[in-house]
Amino acid sequence: MRYISLLLPLVLTACATGNWGDGRVTVVTASNGQEFGGASCAVMNNVASWNVTTPGTLEIGRASGELRIICNKPGYRTSELRLPPYGQQSGSSMGVGLGGGSGGVGLGLGFSLPISSGGGSYPPRIVVNMYPL
Template sequence: MRYFIYALPFVLAACATSGPGGGNVAIETTAGGQPLPGANCVVTTNAGRWNVITPASAPVGSANGDLRVLCNKAGYRASEVVYRPSTPTNSNVGIGIGGGSGHVGVGLGFGIPIGLGGGNYPSTITVEMNPQ
């Protein structure tokens, strides 16, 4: 039982490694602030390439390099957006003192982002298209 308690933080941390949206990014296109469906978009990361027609969702998975979205539609200029994954910035350090049964213990804990260098992509990307 004692060893299970030691392993519990690692088990819980492993469950928290997937990003928001389960690795899917919604792709939308607009023109003049209004929805513009039917644009052909190519979504690329270091992990792969996906062709979608807006509005759509691309299964990009975990953050892996820059996320590029290039969209084309007849009568509009090609538009591209590039997103760098947001990096976790919240690290925590905690110090505690505890005692019981005549023993006193001192502990030091750190909160470390699991995906070192990783991060997340936005859950929705809107590409603004301009008429030709």
């Protein structure tokens, strides 16, 4: 029984970890399939906002809600792109079992933890299409 108290924190830590990528996002702009630079873009999620001139790379970190990108450049219409994070996890599951010894006593424990990671990741390269006026 005393081993459960030693094992449980280790198992809970393993269930709560995830792969979030490196948090870097490159924003580029294109028109008719041709990439071009020099657009001013505002990038925002639930936690922060950034300004970038395309092509540009941002250190966004772990995803937090929808990523919204608004780009402007003279001679082009304002373009907006909204991206949900991918790989988002809504919870974790865990199970622990101990077999009985010669007495035939056993213990089983299983539950789901509603841990919202609030995470996932954004694509490492995002192309915002812009259209001439």
